Amino acid sequence: TIGPPLQRAAGVDAFFGDFLGVFAERATSQPTLDVSSIRGGYQGEGARAIIPAEAACTVTIRTVSGQDGEAMWSRFVEHVMAFAEPGISIETELLSSAHPFLMS
Numbered sequence: 001t002i003g004p005p006l007q008r009a010a011g012v013d014a015f016f017g018d019f020l021g022v023f024a025e026r027a028t029s030q031p032t033l034d035v036s037s038i039r040g041g042y043q044g045e046g047a048r049a050i051i052p053a054e055a056a057c058t059v060t061i062r063t064v065s066g067q068d069g070e071a072m073w074s075r076f077v078e079h080v081m082a083f084a085e086p087g088i089s090i091e092t093e094l095l096s097s098a099h100p101f102l103m104s
Contacts (some may be wrong), residue, residue: 032062033076062100069097 007015029089040055042048061076077092084090 029064030062031064031067031072032060034060034062036060064100065098069099070094073097 006030007013012045035057037058038055039057041052042050057075059067061072073094080092081090
């Protein structure tokens, strides 16, 4: 089976859930929201205990059949903006959007 070799390659002792039955589906055809980068604060060598004046992150939202990418982005932005405290500025930018599709 693919389970043990993949576990060794991933460096994990076990996978959670019904790994062999749903792995391909979870990995390829279910919606996801991934934080692909976080930037902010001190970027040099060593640690610094500071509160950055600004920070940024990049997210990827994978949509599936029946979902609209721009609508999902709007819902994400609405959720993020709900955490804006007075005096905090949050800016968002949709870099790209495409309709979901499934390949076989």
